[in-house]
Amino acid sequence: MGFVIPRAAFNQIIETLARRYRLYAPVRKKGAGRFLDTDVIMYDEVTTADEIVFDAKSDYAFKEALTPLSEVLFYFTEATTQEASFDNRPLLIFARSCDMHALKRLDQIFLENGPEDVFYQRRRELVNFVLMGCANSFDNCFCVSMGTNIAPDDYLFSVDLTAEGVACNVQDEAVAALFKAYGEETADVVPAHVTENKVKVNLPEQVPFSVRTDPLWDEYTVRCINCGRCNFVCPTCSCWSMQDIIYTDNGNVGERRRVGASCMVDGFTDVAGGGSYRKKNGERMRYKVLHKIYDHRQRFGINMCVGCGRCDDVCPEYISYSNIINKVYDASKEGE
Amino acid sequence: MGHLDINVGKLKKNAFRYSKVRGETASRVRIPGGVIDAASLEKVVEIAEKYGNGVINLTNRQGIEIPGIDLEDMDKVNLELQPVIEALNINQTQENGGYPASGTRNIIACPGARLCPFGCYDTTAFAQKVDKEIFPNDRHVKVAFTGCSNDCAKVRMADYGIIGMTEPQYDPDRCVSCGQCVDFCRRRSVGALTLVNGKVVRDTQKCIGCGVCVVYCPTRAWTRSEEHYFRIVLLGRTGKRNPRLAEDFIKWADEESTLKIIKNGYAYIEEYIDPNAVEHKEHIGYIVDRTGFEKFKEYILKDVQLSPKAEVAQNIYWGGKHYDSF
Ligand code: SF4
Numbered sequence: 001m002g003f004v005i006p007r008a009a010f011n012q013i014i015e016t017l018a019r020r021y022r023l024y025a026p027v028r029k030k031g032a033g034r035f036l037d038t039d040v041i042m043y044d045e046v047t048t049a050d051e052i053v054f055d056a057k058s059d060y061a062f063k064e065a066l067t068p069l070s071e072v073l074f075y076f077t078e079a080t081t082q083e084a085s086f087d088n089r090p091l092l093i094f095a096r097s098c099d100m101h102a103l104k105r106l107d108q109i110f111l112e113n114g115p116e117d118v119f120y121q122r123r124r125e126l127v128n129f130v131l132m133g134c135a136n137s138f139d140n141c142f143c144v145s146m147g148t149n150i151a152p153d154d155y156l157f158s159v160d161l162t163a164e165g166v167a168c169n170v171q172d173e174a175v176a177a178l179f180k181a182y183g184e185e186t187a188d189v190v191p192a193h194v195t196e197n198k199v200k201v202n203l204p205e206q207v208p209f210s211v212r213t214d215p216l217w218d219e220y221t222v223r224c225i226n227c228g229r230c231n232f233v234c235p236t237c238s239c240w241s242m243q244d245i246i247y248t249d250n251g252n253v254g255e256r257r258r259v260g261a262s263c264m265v266d267g268f269t270d271v272a273g274g275g276s277y278r279k280k281n282g283e284r285m286r287y288k289v290l291h292k293i294y295d296h297r298q299r300f301g302i303n304m305c306v307g308c309g310r311c312d313d314v315c316p317e318y319i320s321y322s323n324i325i326n327k328v329y330d331a332s333k334e335g336e
Numbered sequence: 337m338g339h340l341d342i343n344v345g346k347l348k349k350n351a352f353r354y355s356k357v358r359g360e361t362a363s364r365v366r367i368p369g370g371v372i373d374a375a376s377l378e379k380v381v382e383i384a385e386k387y388g389n390g391v392i393n394l395t396n397r398q399g400i401e402i403p404g405i406d407l408e409d410m411d412k413v414n415l416e417l418q419p420v421i422e423a424l425n426i427n428q429t430q431e432n433g434g435y436p437a438s439g440t441r442n443i444i445a446c447p448g449a450r451l452c453p454f455g456c457y458d459t460t461a462f463a464q465k466v467d468k469e470i471f472p473n474d475r476h477v478k479v480a481f482t483g484c485s486n487d488c489a490k491v492r493m494a495d496y497g498i499i500g501m502t503e504p505q506y507d508p509d510r511c512v513s514c515g516q517c518v519d520f521c522r523r524r525s526v527g528a529l530t531l532v533n534g535k536v537v538r539d540t541q542k543c544i545g546c547g548v549c550v551v552y553c554p555t556r557a558w559t560r561s562e563e564h565y566f567r568i569v570l571l572g573r574t575g576k577r578n579p580r581l582a583e584d585f586i587k588w589a590d591e592e593s594t595l596k597i598i599k600n601g602y603a604y605i606e607e608y609i610d611p612n613a614v615e616h617k618e619h620i621g622y623i624v625d626r627t628g629f630e631k632f633k634e635y636i637l638k639d640v641q642l643s644p645k646a647e648v649a650q651n652i653y654w655g656g657k658h659y660d661s662f
């Protein structure tokens with residue numbers, strides 16, 4: 001069902017929805033950037049439409065709603081444990097096409113990779129989506145190459161801010177009833193999507209083993225500072241570490257926490273006995289890139305990377321991951 | 337050259353130099369904060385070619401000196417300087433009269449937050465703001481602004497050194513214990529952070545507000561405080577008698593108080609300057625050596641409303657080399 005409604009009406013619909021759902025959307029955090037007076041766009045709960053940033057790509061991804069950066073799972077003391085409280089109100093997440101494709105990858109990792117992860121699952125069951133259309137490609141996007149430029153259908157409604165008003169493709173009956181109070185149904189609204197990006201990548205069908213030892217990775221041992229920003233902003237990176245914390249003022253009490261982890265950051269491959277694999281940043285880069293465009297596909301049939309380009313946006317060392325994909329493609333052809 | 341009859345005192349106060357080359361002078365173009373628009377710089381070039389000897393001297397205090405000017409051409413140079421003075425928004429006592437007063441020196445600023453990743457405030461803007469408040473002034477005072485504790489502007493050599501600070505804000509829910517802030521604080525700064533039970537603890541006494549943690553945190557667990565803070569250091573100097581570095585006066589000062597403190601110093605100078613000082617000039621630091629810091633502090637803190645966060649030094653003891661008292 002298509003609707004084109006005035007912005008004021010749209011704002012009211014969002015306010016109504018905020019009473020039914022926790023709305024989770026990209027917002028501008030003023031001054032929260034690395035440098036003075038630079039902003040960051042990241043996800044947070046909103047109650048009004050005006051808080052939502054529609055005209056820019058978020059710097060950090062929606063995944064924090066499903067896999068928080070830091071989360072207490074339970075508390076323990078002596079013989080008892082107690083689960084941490086959990087907010088089970090339904091969530092409505094504003095996301096773009098690439099993000100919705102990323103959800104599929106997160107589902108594969110947490111729900112289709114052996115036993116389900118209950119901490120993911122309990123959140124996943126609460127989640128609904130609003131699709132934010134992309135009239136234009138942003139910097140560094142390469143969704144077309146990754147085949148993620150057209151969103152899967154499972155959203156309640158889509159949003160495109162157009163000159164004529166807010167254009168929405170409404171799929172959900174209950175939400176449609178809300179829209180009908182504000183305007184006539186129009187024949188068709190197709191969510192905006194891009195058909196071409198400035199950045200294009202070539203994906204290797206097969207990555208021969210020789211690529212794993214190719215000198216192309218050496219450059220990144222020098223250039224990459226293993227900060228892990230590329231992982232923390234990625235909508236498909238989902239690694240975490242478990243921490244058992246014993247409170248300092250009472251050794252009989254503590255909590256189990258899980259926090260985000262990054263395959264680029266020191267400590268990721270540390271094992272008991274002091275061992276550590278992938279010490280060089282070039283090796284970490286190889287692991288990350290091949291995981292994103294090859295290894296995940298080997299197991300799940302689709303590439304993990306969705307081409308949002310956030311890693312390129314954020315890298316403080318101006319390392320372009322999409323450029324590395326193309327290098328891997330060339331090296332794979334040579335290695336055939 | 338005809339019969340030169342020049343009032344040297346007036347010449348100096350008009351920002352021209354008394355040169356060792358008889359009959360010549362140099363025009364001193366004061367550039368508060370060290371930022372000049374390209375068109376004004378072109379004008380400076382033009383003056384150097386037309387009236388000077390074709391070279392331009394970049395001064396230690398971010399100004400420009402145009403040497404090789406005939407003493408007779410001073411009025412013409414002043415006329416040509418007018419658009420530059422206007423573009424730099426310099427307080428002037430007489431239109432077309434050139435720069436008034438050269439006692440208080442050009443206010444220095446490092447690039448600060450306009451360019452530098454570590455800059456905690458817009459140093460140039462603050463320098464220009466203070467310039468508007470204290471110029472023109474014949475008293476010998478040096479003010480310098482630097483964006484962070486790296487002190488690239490070497491404000492510890494100035495009478496008033498202003499060092500930018502931020503108070504790091506920590507959101508434990510965004511922290512993933514990667515330890516990068518701890519590591520970089522230790523390696524690039526003072527080592528004020530430790531990881532305790534997977535979260536970061538900041539030693540607030542040790543922390544110098546440099547913002548290194550904010551720059552390096554990959555998840556935005558550390559962000560800058562909305563307020564800009566300043567460390568004010570006082571009375572550093574070079575010179576013959578007792579060169580020394582400026583010492584800490586206030587940590588976590590606010591902008592308004594900082595401005596007031598700099599302005600307040602002039603009333604103190606008027607009251608206590610040595611009436612027999614050579615050329616009526618006495619560096620403020622030497623005056624304080626005579627009266628004691630307490631008096632100076634009383635004057636500069638007049639009507640200053642510091643926030644409760646500000647830590648004010650009770651007393652200050654300067655070091656440095658004493659060549660005058662063996
Ligand atoms: S690629 Fe860039 S963002 Fe990723 S770890 Fe290296 S330096 Fe950090």
Ligand code: SF4
Nearest residue numbers: 511512514515517553
């Ligand atoms: S850098 Fe950020 S995420 Fe890493 S330990 Fe420090 S505060 Fe936590």
